[in-house]
Amino acid sequence: MSPTSTGTVVPMPHMGVSIEEGTITVWQVAVGDAVGEGDVLCEIATDKVDMEVESPAAGVVTAIFAEADAVVPVGEAICELDGDGNGGGADVADASAATDEGSPGAFGGVPGDPSPASAPSSGGPAPGVAERAAGGRDANGSFDPAAAADAVTSLPGPLASPLAKRIASKRGIDLGAVTGTGKRGRIRKADVLAAAEAGPAPSKPVVASPQGIPAGYENVPHEVVPTSRVRQAIAEHMIRSRQTAAHMTTETDVDLSSVIRARTELNKARLAAGDAKLSFLPFIARATCAALGEYPDMNATFQGTQTIRWGQVNLGIAVDTKAGLLVPVIPDAGSLTAPAIGAAIADLAARARDRKLVPDDLAGGTFTISNPGSVGAVSAPAIINQPQVAILGVPTIQRRPWVVTSSDGEEMIAIRSILRLAVTFDHRAVDGADATRFAVAVKSRLESWSTEAYA
Numbered sequence: 001m002s003p004t005s006t007g008t009v010v011p012m013p014h015m016g017v018s019i020e021e022g023t024i025t026v027w028q029v030a031v032g033d034a035v036g037e038g039d040v041l042c043e044i045a046t047d048k049v050d051m052e053v054e055s056p057a058a059g060v061v062t063a064i065f066a067e068a069d070a071v072v073p074v075g076e077a078i079c080e081l082d083g084d085g086n087g088g089g090a091d092v093a094d095a096s097a098a099t100d101e102g103s104p105g106a107f108g109g110v111p112g113d114p115s116p117a118s119a120p121s122s123g124g125p126a127p128g129v130a131e132r133a134a135g136g137r138d139a140n141g142s143f144d145p146a147a148a149a150d151a152v153t154s155l156p157g158p159l160a161s162p163l164a165k166r167i168a169s170k171r172g173i174d175l176g177a178v179t180g181t182g183k184r185g186r187i188r189k190a191d192v193l194a195a196a197e198a199g200p201a202p203s204k205p206v207v208a209s210p211q212g213i214p215a216g217y218e219n220v221p222h223e224v225v226p227t228s229r230v231r232q233a234i235a236e237h238m239i240r241s242r243q244t245a246a247h248m249t250t251e252t253d254v255d256l257s258s259v260i261r262a263r264t265e266l267n268k269a270r271l272a273a274g275d276a277k278l279s280f281l282p283f284i285a286r287a288t289c290a291a292l293g294e295y296p297d298m299n300a301t302f303q304g305t306q307t308i309r310w311g312q313v314n315l316g317i318a319v320d321t322k323a324g325l326l327v328p329v330i331p332d333a334g335s336l337t338a339p340a341i342g343a344a345i346a347d348l349a350a351r352a353r354d355r356k357l358v359p360d361d362l363a364g365g366t367f368t369i370s371n372p373g374s375v376g377a378v379s380a381p382a383i384i385n386q387p388q389v390a391i392l393g394v395p396t397i398q399r400r401p402w403v404v405t406s407s408d409g410e411e412m413i414a415i416r417s418i419l420r421l422a423v424t425f426d427h428r429a430v431d432g433a434d435a436t437r438f439a440v441a442v443k444s445r446l447e448s449w450s451t452e453a454y455a
Contacts, residue, residue, distance in 0.1 A: 003065075008057050008081040012072040015046055015359035021073050022046045023229060024066055026161040028182070029079075033061045041079060042068075043163050043189070045229045049326070049357055050163060050189065057081060160187035167192045170228060193355070230324045241386045245302075246427040249381040249393075252439045254419045255402060258449040259283050266339070266451070280397065281317075282342035284419075285369060287445035288392055289313045289334040289341075292367060295438040299366050301387045302429035316365035316385060317345055319352040320375070326352045327385055329365040369394060373419075380422045389429040392442070393422035419446075 003009045012022050022044040029041055040052045041061075059081035066072050066079075158175040160168070164187045168175050171192070178195045180187035213222070227235075259280065267277045292299040292313050301308040315333035319326050328348035333341055351357050370382040373396035380393025402416035421442060425435040 003063070003077045003080050007062055008059060009077045010041060010053065010056060010079045010081065012044070012074050012076050012078050013051075013053060013359055014074045015049060015051070015362060019046050019074065019362070021071050023071050024068055024078065025050075025163040025166075025229075026068055027064065028052075029061050031061050031064055035059065035061060035081070043161060045163060046233060049359065049362060050230075050323075050355070051359070053078070055081065158187055159185060160192075161189065163189050164192045166226075166228060167196075169226065171196050228324075234324055237386070238383050241383050244386060245384050245389075247384060247424055248427045248432060248435070249422050249424040250432060250436045250439055251379075251381075251420055251422045252436070252443045254421055254443045254446050255404075256280070256397060256417045256419055256446060259446050260417060262449050262451050270339075276346070278339060278342045280419075281345060281369070281371060281394065282338040283446065283449065284392075284394055284421075284442075285315060285317075285330075285333065285341045285345070286336075286338040287442050287449075288367070288369065289315065289336075290445055291438055291441035293334060294441055295434065297430055297434065298390045298423075298425070298438050300389050300429065301366075302389050302426055307389075307429060310366040312366070314364045314366045315341075316368035316388075317348060318368060318370040318382075318385075319349045321353045321355075323355065326357065326362070327365060327368055328352055328357055328361045329363065331364065368392070373397065379420065382422070382424050384424060384426055390423060390425040390435065390438075393424060395420055395422070 015022065023046070025043045025045050027042045029035060029039075035041065035055045036058045037055055039055045041055050042053050044051060044053060061079060062082050063080040065077050072078055158178070159180065160175050160178075161182070165175065167173070167189060168178070168187075173192055173195050175187055175192075178187050178191050179185075180191050182188045182191075212224070263278060263280065263283060270277060296309045297307065299310050299313055301310070312332045313334035315330045316327040317330065319328060328351070330336070330341065330344045330348065333344070336344065348357070348361060351361070365385065365388065367388055368382075368385040368391045370380065370391055371394045372380050372382075373394050377395045378398065380395040382391045382393040384391050397417050397419050399415055400418045401413050402418060403411055404414045404416070405411050421439055423435055423439040423442075
């Protein structure tokens with residue numbers, strides 16, 4: 001079935017420049033259901049974010065073009081609403097009467113249960129007796145309340161969305177102890193997350209399964225952990241980046257003494273004003289944005305026959321979350337002061353860890369900073385975040401013996417706070433010398449930090 005010229009087509013949403021597709025994890029509606037503007041139509045998952053797709057208008061679902069677990073390119077139609085767009089009219093009223101809270105959709109599917117009857121394709125065979133009964137219809141195709149109830153109550157285990165089941169499995173949550181807030185008590189993602197926050201998850205038993213166990217390891221105690229959709233997508237994205245770009249890393253050591261002095265003074269004033277202290281990352285980010293203005297080929301996308309130099313720095317900040325690595329973006333970070341960048345980083349990181357990011361937060365990044373130093377890494381080469389041409393790795397700051405020069409030119413050994421910045425770049429787009437010059441430009445700005453110039 002193809003979209004019509006009069007209906008409201010709902011596409012797979014765009015969720016970031018590097019996200020090309022999404023997986024429909026569960027439908028919350030079926031064909032024939034009446035929906036209001038903002039009602040949840042389905043849940044989708046990508047390598048960056050899980051989200052709910054809301055209805056752009058009121059109306060009746062007239063077609064569903066992709067079943068649950070289908071992988072759909074961004075922009076491609078996933079369903080269609082009637083042409084009314086406001087939920088009014090006899091057609092909507094008739095459909096509403098046949099598809100109330102506990103009823104199946106017009107084509108037999110229980111809302112949110114992706115059965116073959118819930119998304120018929122034009123020209124295909126009519127649903128059989130078994131499918132009709134499972135969807136809530138009798139042998140003649142008429143709605144049967146008893147069959148509809150049996151279709152719901154006969155489902156194995158608690159009624160839960162696939163996304164809720166995956167999260168529960170990953171966190172060791174017993175779905176039988178979770179109260180669902182969806183239709184007919186369906187357990188949704190928010191219910192599982194609430195249960196996880198309410199108390200510690202029980203430990204998982206060790207699974208003894210010979211499937212996939214390397215030869216010679218059959219008798220070694222082990223646990224088989226399914227790979228989440230997010231982790232699979234991240235793995236695919238990382239491999240694609242390695243296969244696409246010619247990765248090379250250049251490093252430079254930075255004496256942070258000037259930044260430490262400026263940061264100490266600035267944080268003293270911020271604490272007095274009741275503001276939160278700034279970490280070192282906003283200073284590094286501000287110096288990076290300034291250096292990118294001098295080396296625009298580092299803030300670009302390489303396309304073989306051409307290079308796109310981006311007109312502003314949309315700075316991606318890699319954030320470590322329980323669901324995996326996310327890279328929210330600070331738009332036009334080059335126009336912000338260090339404190340403003342610090343506030344943006346804190347906001348994005350908090351929403352990333354709370355799973356409250358929206359697609360726009362992940363879109364349009366032109367350069368990325370990865371900060372493994374926050375968990376203790378002493379070296380920070382990273383994989384380029386496609387379609388960017390470079391990424392800055394920030395390891396932990398180390399106290400090291402350092403050669404310094406006094407005001408009278410005498411050299412001596414002192415203990416300084418040293419940061420070894422790692423710039424990983426696509427050697428197809430940028431020569432090693434230019435990438436190193438960029439790294440040194442970041443270093444120079446940090447070692448001669450001027451609050452007036454950069455803060």
